[in-house]
Amino acid sequence: MYSTSQLLSDVGSSNPIVARLIIQTCELIQPIPIELKQKEDIIKILGENVCERLVKCFKICRNIRNKVNVMNEYKFDQLVQSKSIEIPSIIELRQDCESFLYQAKLALRDLSEIFSVFYIVEYCGDVYKKSNYKVYGDWACNTFGADDYLSKGIKEEEVWIKKIKDMRDAVEHPSEESKLLIHNIKLVTDRTPSYLKEPKWNLTGDNESSIRRDMEKFIENILSFSEELLIALLKKALPNKPIIFEEIPVEERDRDCPIRFKIGLDLSKMELKKQ
DSSP states (O other), X not given: OOOHHHHHHHHOTTSHHHIIIXXXXXXXXXXXXSOHHHXXXXXXXXXXXXHHHHHHHHHHHHHHHHHHHHHHTSOHHHHHHSSSOOOOOOTTHHHHHHHHHHHHHHHHHHHTTHHHHHOOOEETTEEOOTTOHHHHHHHHHHHHOTTSHHXXXXXXXXXXXXXXXXXXXXXXXXXXXOOEEEEOOEEEOSSSSOEXXXXXXXXXXXXXXXHHHHHHHHHHHHHHHHHHHHHHHHHHHOTTSOEEEEEOOGGGSOTTSOOOEEEEEOHXXXXXXXX
16 A cells, blocks of 8 residues: 555655645645544545555556557658558557556545445445445435435436446456457548547447546546545534635646645634624
């Protein structure tokens, strides 16, 4: 397991994953009146476990993105004019894709521990199952109501979470009906001019999509979901406190430490208390 200092030195606080899961998490929970053990658990879950998984995903994605950029700089005209055409490819692309999905699935599994910091989650009499966010969504609906912000927040994320799970399950338990298909760089000649198509993937029966773009989207989705879930649970823990969580506009975030949220005081609640 990486330590916080290792993660900071490895990719730096300018990386949004590190900034938002380590530094931002510490800043958000520091003034919150919850038990020290709860704060320690939150930091371990987000600042260590989930952060480590996402940094690994980031490195895999960065490697593929860099190779796609090299592909885009390829002197295609010279390639076509040459006597033999050598199509560039990404070595170990399948292994990278499978490793990415494994780490993404583990990140979601690790993130699910955040519920147990605040609640004992039960569903239909069974203790919650890690990584099954439909269970958490149903639990939130049953506990707080379907219109509650926590219930809605979890339900809204179920589609992409299921996609990661389905893709990783297809790696672990492939079948004729469900396989993860990986397509390396491909020369497309049925159009004029011919061109190189970046690596894509798909599950059996689904349309192909860009590996690079999907990985970037999955990383951002897990990162955003992690911090939004923490904030939703913190709000539940202090319903009567004059505390608010403010989102910093992208253009105003510090490039050296691009945290997304900051904690502040709800002046309207403070005025009501004075009255």
